[in-house]
Amino acid sequence: MVNHPSKKILRIKTIIISIVLLLNLSIFAQDGALSPAAAEGETLFKANCVSCHAMNSKQVGPALQGVHTRRTEEWMLKWIKNNEKFRASGDKDAIAIYNEYGGAAMNSFENLSDDQIKSIITYFKEWTPPAPKVAAGGEAAAETTSFYSNNTLYILLFLIIVLVILLYVLNKTKRTLKSTVAEVEEPSEEKASAPSEFQEKIAYYKKRINPTIFKMAVGTVVLGGLAAYGFYFGVTEVGVQQGYAPEQPIKYSHKLHAGELAIDCKYCHSTAEYSKQASVPSVNTCMNCHKGVQLRDKYNGEISPEIKKIYTAMDYDPDKPAGEQYGPNPKPIRWVRIHNLPDHAFFNHSMHVSTGVSCQTCHGPIQEMEVVQQYSTLQMGWCINCHRERNVDVENNPYYEKLHAKIKAEKDDKSSNYGKYFTKDGKINIKPADNGALECSKCHY
């Protein structure tokens, strides 16, 4: 079997990079440590604000970096609580900012307490721009796409080998022809030059080895090698589209939305929490923000061409008066599907998301992908490895009550199949694989 040292290295690299990335992920939004109040504020900010605001760029609403220097805390409290009431009270600044953003009213947040809003403001104060990304992330992307370049390399190598063989054959033919011609022209005449030591050796072996058997042996080795490689490739790689990064109808950037703007994945892929499918969001989800965000400043007053595609899909004309903006000829967007599981494999997003598997575990550093690509192999072995490594949280999920009770009850029973999951440090260490997660009908039915 042909081995791939390069691939092995690649895999190890990928693992290292993943670890680095995971570490990176937990801190990527915020490099410095936050005070507890600011940390709470960050959570609230992410839950309530990020769909319209970013810290350092203008979105639906203004950029909030340094907003505490521009407004008083009292002003912000009133504005965030209920900006409509605040405007009605006649505050000039409030009315001005409302008009500046084209009359798009901000939601009211009566549900937030003063303390909560103050913690958000603390977060504004403590916020610092993220440090430039660690180079490892970019490298990971490059590495994973390199599968296709490897492939090209193999093809090139193969072509070169064919070329060499061709040259050899041509050369040999040429020589044979030459000698034949020479023989015809001047009938055989013993050459006088004495054979060298090397030539003697070759002649010796030539006499000893049957040339046909020799050729066949070489042929078998070469063919066998090729066949083994082909078999390996065929069995393990066909249908695997790791690195598949097709061009999409809209150049939607996860790097921008999920990375820089830090919009929660589930804001758009909301069904991942309760459905099998994570679902590409419906177009009106885009419109939540992009009614306002048109990036005209970047395109000489024109709407960004990519955002315009959303408008075309919805047949939306922002220049028309409210109520008439939607036309009658919408054109749904045909995204290209990247992750194609075979039809007989049933994967459930909600099960994985609800047990705390992060999106990045399978989808990779999606917040750094300008163009989304398939990060994992999506092969069965890959699924199973994970099911062998993660823990089942039997302690905090009443679904596993009976299992939990049995493990605890039989922890000292050496003959028990379940007691062994009780570790010495008093924890329960049971993997999905120990509890039937490797069985066929978990995923195939």
Added chain:
Amino acid sequence: MAKKQLYWKGEDELLKTKEFLASQKNEFSEALPLDEVFSENNMGLTANRRDFLKFFGFSVAAVSLAACNPTPVRNIVPYLVKPEEVTPGVANYYNSICGACSTACGTTVKTREGRPIKMDGNVLSPISKGGLCATGQASILSLYDTERLDGPILKGSPIEWANLDKTVVEQLTQMSASGAKIALVSGTIHSPSGLALIEEFKAKFTSTTHITYDAISYSGILTANKNSFGKQVIPSYHFDKANVVVSFGADFLGTWISPVEFTKAWSAKRKVEGADKIVKTIQFESNLSTTGSNADYRFPMKSSNEAVYVVALHNELAQKAGIPQIAMAQSGELAGGSIKQAAEALWAEKGTSMVISGSNNPSIQTVVNAINLLLNNYGSTIDLDNHSNQFKGIDSDLYQLSNDMQNGAYSAVLFWNANPVYNTPFASQFVEGIKKARLSVSFSGTADETASLCQYIAPSNHFLESWNDAEPKAGILQLSQPTISPVFKTRQAEESLMSWAAISFDSTTDPFAKKGIYSEKLNAAPFYLYIKKVWASKGVATDDAFNKALHDGGKFDSVAQVSTVPSFAVALNSIVSSLETSIGKKDQIDLILYQNISVKDGQLSNNPWIQETPDPISKVTWDNYVSLPKALAENKGIKNGDLVNVTVGKNSLKAMPVFVQPGQSNMTIGLAVGYGRKGKIGEKGEFDSIGKNAYLFVNTSDFSRNYIVNGVTIEKIDGAYELAQTQTHHSIEGRAIVKETTFGEYKKDPTAGNNQPQPHLYTLWETKDYKKDGAPNHHWAMSIDLNACTGCSACVVSCSIENNVPVVGRAEVRRRREMHWIRIDRYFAFEDKKGLVDKNNSQFEGAFITKEKGLAIADEKAVGSQFEHWENVKVVHQPMMCQHCGQAPCETVCPVLATTHSTEGLNQMTYNRCIGTKYCANNCPYKVRRFNWFRYNDNDKFDFHFNNDLGKMVINPDVTVRTRGVMEKCSMCVQNIQAGKVKAKREKRALTDGEVKTACQKACPANAIVFGDVNDPNSEVHKLFKNERSYRVLEELNTQTAVKYLTKVRDIQNNNA
């Protein structure tokens, strides 16, 4: 005792015919065509080495080329605006009404991504109580029928709705003004809104007459009740309150009036646990029906003799009650002593008994009314006040209509849910009448026999695309809602009528009218607003109340009226002459027209699921056939597979296939209506349709339609026809796999019939931990009550829909290659009726027969014999599916581990591993594994719903569509188990009992199937596993199945004990 019983599945098995023995030798019906493949003249591989290399080289090249193909680009097209309630991957459920027949069972429709994919019974509905029959289950496929019209039609060519409306309204207005008669012909309508709408329509077009008729008429009961009690209604029958039911040819568990409702009630009363009495069921009939097969006592009856039986029963009871008897000279034979004994059983249960008749003769029904009155059954088991509205057609109306049509009395005729050219014996009158009418319109969704003759077809929606309401029983209001936008440019008939009668609403005032997000506002459906108006007058005035009714599928909280005892207004002696004329000639054969349990009246006859469902008794699929009694067959020298011509008067059907049916009473033959529709799915060539239309034989004397026809002749002709039968497939080699006992025995000892000593159990394998009580995981298991199962086959269809089981068609069923994951094995056993007659005992006796005696009967070959034993057979129905053996024989022989065991006790089948050795099927003692001999999807050879885009919309996206060459079998609906578990884990709670249900369990109208976690000591299935009646099939093999059966208990005396 039970050991001695001889059970058999079919005549050939009992008689051990040569063909049968030969066919049983092989696992599969035919040898594999290896010779063909390897022969010289057929691209043979034996040709020579060069050819082999060529083929080899070609395949290698082909495979390599195929492997180079880039993966096809697949698209995701998300919603523009996602409807709030639709989530990809999550099913929605809506309560609605099944529209397959006018019984109007409440149903719960499962939709995925806006497509209805499954219908189950609505547990809240008092009609269906969660059950749904085979026909109702299958009717969902008619939504995705390629034969549906995609828009209105004028004389065969498409037309715009606006143009159709314009011309129709013009003509109707003009006719109404000039007084020219307009006929609105419909099936039974009990929708309050529909009826109100018809009244408004009649007010607008004043010359309109509304005529109701049903394909299968219940006019006899309606007329009799009108004469007897002054109420032209079908009463409510409460089988759950009866201790004795005597039925004369009424197949109330199969096809009579409201079979799902009746089965629910009947099976509830059959529960033996802690019961003092179970409903003793006595059936007199000619054809062996579903009800007859479940009856405690079944007496073969020559149906044209029914009047004699009914009068005899009346007189017997009248004698006991000391009231005058009916003075009728009794001519004809009664099954010896049967009536006397039935009378005694009834008399002992006065007030808690019931007598019913399937006859459509008003006089017979009048006598039945008199009997029930005499037994004080009105007000207790029979309720005329909370009556049924499910069938309202009166035969004389239809007769009058057909005459008027023929005479050209109607200028316009509108057919709504009516197909008289097909399903009445007056086809020629209607054909002529339609030609004579100036305007003829059909609302049929397909160009059926009647619609294709009409000028206009204004195709109505499928019921799953429509708003509707229904009042199947007085006081029970049900609501139906669309679960999908109309697939085609169709419009529901009610809306057409509203549009023509110019009834409109301002939809903008309705808060729930749909409003689009685009500038164009979509209006609410007019009929929805109409229903709201009608319901407001019925006490559902607020939007909240209406929405609650919509959510529940109807308004079920109304208080039922007190059921009163009516007064009887018929002098019984005045109907004697009418009774006497109904009696057929003794020496002439009766033809009994009946409904097949899944095909019913034939409205959905082109539905492949319905056709592939085996008849519960004969196990024949895809055809109707002449059901012959053994005696008649022997005397006429006819055998299975022969063809006969059937003639009644001037009507005849040529070349009908014959089936010799044990249990068919002598001098009668059976023939199912509902076949002979023109459709796409019949095999072309041999027959141009599926079966033949038997409606032409309906007896129309007395202005009524009688389904019992005396004086039929059958004549054997040359030729043969093989019926596609599943009967003797998968023989179980005479092992004792059904257990039964009598109710008397059971009361003495609950283990009766199930108390054989435990066989010695040997095993090679380790016992698995999950089977122990208290093991931490689930152990999925199923309990099936043989005492409840009626063989109705709803589970078969439900399973096929849920699990994407392919339809294979007639030819493949003949080769024993049907794919049903669940089948219902039907076993016959002879009844010792002779003992009963000889002893002339007042007790019912002699139901069991010994094995020796049974074999002696089977050898009976005397010419001229009446073959009495052959018309007295007992039946056991046993649903059989993968038993999920704890120590499964299939698992140990699979060379590729494609079938393995899960820690939750499931026998898992992994299609993508299977290489099709079929070893597992060979080694399965229950014969429940099915092999995909072909690719059944996208294959023109199997042109059913898997072969077109529309039909594929019904596919369950949670189950793999299998391909050629893999084995498959019951998975216990593992997709539902997984979904249930995921939901519980996500919600951080334990899984509750009953949360996960299998498709068969949901469908079962008899609650015979219970599924659950046997490791949960509180689960129902755990309790049933501990029941004394619980046993495993072939326990001696120590397969430790996860399916257990409960002994059948018959309410009979036992003379062998």
